Amino acid sequence: MAKPDTDHDIILFDGQCMLCSRIVRFVIRRDPKKRFRFAALESEAGKAVLKQVRTEAGGFAGRRSRTADEGVTDAVLEADVKAAPDTFMLVRSGRIYMKSRAGLEVVRRLRGMWPLLYVCIVVPGPLRDRIYDYIARNRYRWFGAYDHCMLLTPDNKDRFIE
Known part of the structure; x- marks a missing residue:
């Protein structure tokens, strides 16, 4: 498994959620430049990634704003980490994106037509996140859950941080 580094964006996901694991596999297939690394x-x-970002940045980017589009304040992050399985996060250059904004930042860097979805950024963050929260609350019922984290294959093992 790979070590965390600053050359790659890191996607943090719920390792027991089948939807989340499918999203990880989806990203891996559409990321031939291997820009993303993954951790449950x-x-x-x-x-450790979350702690490292907090230490290096002296807190989280976007302290001046509580909106998802501006980043995450320490208080917001603490609340969301406690509810971590409902939160999809992207760590890029010492900044954390969460929920819908994280998803949009990820599709923006995929190959094919997927970056066109970034146009959804014009939808206000609180509205996007309400939709995200609805899906997150129901994801186990709709998609199921694993009893364990997804198994790594030799082809993708280097994409996951240890």
């Missing part, structure tokens, strides 16, 4: 939020690696 509940893993030690995921927790």
